Amino acid sequence: MVIKLRLDPSSGVATYLQLVHQVKHALRLGVLMPGDRLPTIKEVVSDLAINPNTVAKAYRELEHEGLVVGRPGLGTFVRRSLGSGSTADHTRFRRDLARWVHDCREAGLDQGDMEALFASVLADSVQEGIA
Amino acid sequence: MTADRTVRMFGGGSGELTAPAQSPTALEAVRLAKRYRGTWALRECTMSVPAGRVVALVGPNGAGKSTFLHLVAGLIAPTRGSVRVFGEPVGQRAAALARVAFLAQDKPLYDGFTVAEMLRFGRHLNPGWDDALARQRLAELDIPLNRKVGKLSGGQQAQVALTIAVAKRPDLLVMDEPLANLDPVARHDVMCSLMAAVAETQMTVVLSSHVVSDLTNACDWLVVLNRGQVQISGEVDELLATHRMMSGPAELADGMAARMPVISDSRSERQADLLVRTGPGTPLHDPRWSASGVSLEELVLAYLRRPDTTSLPRPTLTISDR
Amino acid sequence: MLWLTWRQHRMQVLVTTALLAVLGAVLLINGAGAADFAAQNAPAADCVADTPVCSAYLVEMNERIRSVGELLSWLPLLAPAMIGAFWGAPLLAREFEQGTHQLTWTQSVTRRRWLAAKIVGLGAAVTLGGLALAGIVEPWLAAFDVPPHNVDRFDMSWFRVVGIMPAAWWLAAFVLGMTAGALFRRTLPAMAVTLAVCALAFFGLLRAPSSYATPERVVQATVMDEPEPDDSLHVTSYWIDRSGVKYTAQERELALAGPCGTDETTKKYARCSFGHGYRQVTEFHPADRFWQFQWAEAGILLIPALSLGGLAVRRTLRPRI
Numbered sequence: 001m002v003i004k005l006r007l008d009p010s011s012g013v014a015t016y017l018q019l020v021h022q023v024k025h026a027l028r029l030g031v032l033m034p035g036d037r038l039p040t041i042k043e044v045v046s047d048l049a050i051n052p053n054t055v056a057k058a059y060r061e062l063e064h065e066g067l068v069v070g071r072p073g074l075g076t077f078v079r080r081s082l083g084s085g086s087t088a089d090h091t092r093f094r095r096d097l098a099r100w101v102h103d104c105r106e107a108g109l110d111q112g113d114m115e116a117l118f119a120s121v122l123a124d125s126v127q128e129g130i131a
Numbered sequence: 132m133t134a135d136r137t138v139r140m141f142g143g144g145s146g147e148l149t150a151p152a153q154s155p156t157a158l159e160a161v162r163l164a165k166r167y168r169g170t171w172a173l174r175e176c177t178m179s180v181p182a183g184r185v186v187a188l189v190g191p192n193g194a195g196k197s198t199f200l201h202l203v204a205g206l207i208a209p210t211r212g213s214v215r216v217f218g219e220p221v222g223q224r225a226a227a228l229a230r231v232a233f234l235a236q237d238k239p240l241y242d243g244f245t246v247a248e249m250l251r252f253g254r255h256l257n258p259g260w261d262d263a264l265a266r267q268r269l270a271e272l273d274i275p276l277n278r279k280v281g282k283l284s285g286g287q288q289a290q291v292a293l294t295i296a297v298a299k300r301p302d303l304l305v306m307d308e309p310l311a312n313l314d315p316v317a318r319h320d321v322m323c324s325l326m327a328a329v330a331e332t333q334m335t336v337v338l339s340s341h342v343v344s345d346l347t348n349a350c351d352w353l354v355v356l357n358r359g360q361v362q363i364s365g366e367v368d369e370l371l372a373t374h375r376m377m378s379g380p381a382e383l384a385d386g387m388a389a390r391m392p393v394i395s396d397s398r399s400e401r402q403a404d405l406l407v408r409t410g411p412g413t414p415l416h417d418p419r420w421s422a423s424g425v426s427l428e429e430l431v432l433a434y435l436r437r438p439d440t441t442s443l444p445r446p447t448l449t450i451s452d453r
Numbered sequence: 454m455l456w457l458t459w460r461q462h463r464m465q466v467l468v469t470t471a472l473l474a475v476l477g478a479v480l481l482i483n484g485a486g487a488a489d490f491a492a493q494n495a496p497a498a499d500c501v502a503d504t505p506v507c508s509a510y511l512v513e514m515n516e517r518i519r520s521v522g523e524l525l526s527w528l529p530l531l532a533p534a535m536i537g538a539f540w541g542a543p544l545l546a547r548e549f550e551q552g553t554h555q556l557t558w559t560q561s562v563t564r565r566r567w568l569a570a571k572i573v574g575l576g577a578a579v580t581l582g583g584l585a586l587a588g589i590v591e592p593w594l595a596a597f598d599v600p601p602h603n604v605d606r607f608d609m610s611w612f613r614v615v616g617i618m619p620a621a622w623w624l625a626a627f628v629l630g631m632t633a634g635a636l637f638r639r640t641l642p643a644m645a646v647t648l649a650v651c652a653l654a655f656f657g658l659l660r661a662p663s664s665y666a667t668p669e670r671v672v673q674a675t676v677m678d679e680p681e682p683d684d685s686l687h688v689t690s691y692w693i694d695r696s697g698v699k700y701t702a703q704e705r706e707l708a709l710a711g712p713c714g715t716d717e718t719t720k721k722y723a724r725c726s727f728g729h730g731y732r733q734v735t736e737f738h739p740a741d742r743f744w745q746f747q748w749a750e751a752g753i754l755l756i757p758a759l760s761l762g763g764l765a766v767r768r769t770l771r772p773r774i
Contacts (some may be wrong), residue, residue, distance in 0.1 A: 208771075239551060299561070
């Protein structure tokens, strides 16, 4: 099994949406690549004790967005990856970010400070229509 | 009965496309009532559940859940009314018995039998027995076939009992408080195991509990029994979508109550919190009120405190609030 | 269903078979010994006169038969009680007590078929067991039935361990136990009630066979050694005087104390009694009524048992928990 799906019961988000987000997150991170098989519905519910319909709904949603495709009798497979930028770009950005994190730590910022800072900058850029 | 869109899953969970279809009614009770020695355990229960659902049957102790499930399983006969499973009346005919599997409270098994002998029991008494499925399940659960049932842990016994019910390949699986007397690990394991079985066999499941939270993620249909009557019968998603907790100024509470059905009403000097049932497409414009969703548990509790309120599907049945 | 019935009740079957086998071995050894002895020591002549050879033989045979006979005399009381309590009572009571009826009656077999298989299977086994008991007692009795020692199957010592009696008692007890189980739905109370009713039946019917038909009468006016024919069931004997008034033996002794003396064992005393107009009346059932009585008692046991059993079955088959 390539990935294991999880649930956060206190998040207030509908279960099927949580599953959708997890798959998308995995796609973004490159944990799931095109051609990988998602866990079967039976595998997911054996772990999470949720209704099979819920998983089916999540997979339908992903299929609707063109991210996965279901092949009868074989499973549900990743169709395309998510996110922009090449792998080389990602590697460069990871390195830049790592350096930024290192610098912040040197300056005495903790994780919460860094997250708040990043979220604020991101929000500003969205407002300015750059991102 | 109301036609609901049903997810049909093909081939053991490949996550394929849904085919919205008219689903057959898995379970239908019409004016079902049962009297024991002068007391009415169930009064005039009318409800129906589409196929392929996992139904949570909740209600306080003494509400009649066990009686209802025993009626569905054919162990007792109704005093009035009828109950049908996939259109066929429940009763003492082999064909009717084969469609419904029952897992009683206490999960009875023959303690002196080994697990393998329990499977043999199932094989001899059920023409539709799926031995491969039973063995596969037990192997996945690491339950040894040659151990006596009485020597297994409570959780393992529950799994064996569930396996016997599932391997019968019923159309409807009925379970009376399956999670009672199980430790949290066993409870989780049984639910996982049950959901896997549903994914594989597409059977309809009805299970009762007086603890709602155990069933929240697994069940997609809710039936609430209170004092022998059906208070709620509906799809969980729909119920959660059509109920809102409205918070606003206390002096406007009566106005709100006049506009839509109020299930629970809690007021302080300044603020009122009303649990209301919004109809489909009833917009809530009023900026003085803030709306938030409710959990299934809150919903059930609110209804249980007001036994005279009901939330039943729109259809043509007339239900008297008696 | 056959496998299930066997698997659930194999303990009962195995223990009963083992006990019958043990009993069979005991009877075999004892019977073979008696047959040996009889072959070597049976007096050639008919033992009308009381010769030492005769009395030695009779004493020895009586001794041998008594040793095992005492064991056998417990069987008509204990065996049906045990069968009722261990085969019959748990049949339904255990299912209700453990809740397994909720499991078994929701499989794909109807209650009716389940119960029928159990009753027929176990009922047949119990009946066969009873017939087997009679089957191993019969040759053992035959080993002792070498004249002048006589074994009377009609005698109450043997009547209930031969023929169809064990089978009838066992089957009736089984059905009774099952009925108690259906009624009380708990094994221990059902067992207790079954044991009690079996004991009541045993002691109630203890002297009953005499009344299963009108006895034959023989009036003795002269000295006779054997007023009643061989192998008949003795009911009673009493004395009547000339006018037909009944006397007990004591009353007759009192009346005749003067004229005939007090030693009533002598033939002289007997002739004196007859001389004074007293007649001895013996009531008995001739040997050819043996099988009639066996069937009569079987009917007395089985008709009520099966009727009650039928009610229990009907009650169980109705769909209620």
